[in-house]
Amino acid sequence: MPNDFNQQIIDEFRARHGRVGDHFEGARLLLLTTTGARTGTPHTTPVGYLPDGGDRVLVIASAGGSLRHPDWFHNLRAHPRVTVESGVFTYEARAVVLDGEERDRAFARAVEADPGWAAYQEKTDRVIPVVALYNIAEGGPGNISAGSPGEAIRAVHDAFRHELALIRKEMADGNGSTLGAQLRVNCLTLCQGLHNHHTGEDTVLFPHLAGLHPRLAPVLERLRTEHEHIADLVERLREAVSAAGTDPAAARAEVERLTNELEAHLTYEEEQLVPLLDAV
Known part of the structure; x- marks a missing residue:
């Protein structure tokens, strides 16, 4: 069983779709459920994570x-x-402990993003392990923690808003002269997530809604057009963080541009689609 402190975090995390306050406000957290090595019973623990x-x-x-x-x-x-x-999302994953240079590179990225990891390593003689959690794909990204289709859309949208807010904060907290390796990974992971989400909407959700609600045709066409525009902005961000000698100011400008355009898109989509999805 989790201790009282962890249980409070777990309860808040689940109630607020991954958001927690106090000391962990703005942190990247996930809930990891493992099987007890001796007992065989499940144990859930809040842990920090790095996008990879x-x-x-x-x-x-x-x-x-x-x-x-x-x-x-x-x-x-x-x-x-x-x-x-x-x-x-809730999904099954395969845990792999990283070794050698792969572990060292990953830990160096973690330290670059948050020096607190280095402070932990200095306190102990053990080499702090880094573990990769590989999503075991079973027909999709995982079960969405939501009570209705409309709530699911809002939860996914809020996850993108949260990630963009974290990236903006990380860029603001940086030294301004370089774009760190972990920050590059965070941006590229966001780019891939947006691409996957909009592809799923274009190929599954929107055709389904079009069949149920023919009058939605103008709305869906606008949303598809906005997807194309956002894809262009995502590609600009990808290029900005991937190029050698990236100007951090240019990367920040692309993040701000994407944030503003995406927020308007998400708000419009929620206004138009969430009432219909919740009615279903």
């Missing part, structure tokens, strides 16, 4: 710099299949 693009995220077994690995790390070593809750 593609089909995986990274978690770090820091235990606050403790001399011992956290219990959840021992559990996933014994039972590598775990459950991940992102606040929006």
Whole structure:
């Protein structure tokens, strides 16, 4: 069972689709459920994570710099299949402990994004493990934690808003002269997520709604056109953070441009579609 402090975070995380306050306000958190190495019972723990693009995220077994690995790390070593809750999606994942240079590169990115990880490493003689959680695709990105289709759309949209807010903050908190490796990964992961989401809407959700509500044709056409425009902005951001010698100011400008355009798009989509989806 989680301790009282962790249980409060878990409850708030689930109630607010991944958002928590106080000390963890604005942090990247997920809920990791492992199977007890000795007991075989499930254990859920809030952990910080790093976006890593593609089909995986990274978690770090820091235990606050403790001399011992956290219990959840021992559990996933014994039972590598775990459950991940992102606040929006819940999915099964395969845990792989990174070794050697791959681990060191990932940990260096973590330290670059948050020096607190280095402080934890300095407190202990153990090498703090980095674990990759690979999404085990089972027909989609995972179950959406929502009570209705309309709530699901809002939850996914809010996840993009939250990620953009974090990226903007990270850019503002940087030293201004470079664009860090982890920040590049965060931007590229966001780009891929937006592409996947809009592709799913264009190919599945919008045709479904068009069949149910023919009068929505102008709305859906506008949304598809906006998807194309946002795709152009996403590509501009991708190019800005991928190019050698990237100007951080140029990258920040692209993030601001994408944020403003995407917010207007998400708001319009919610106004037009959420009432219909909730009615269903």
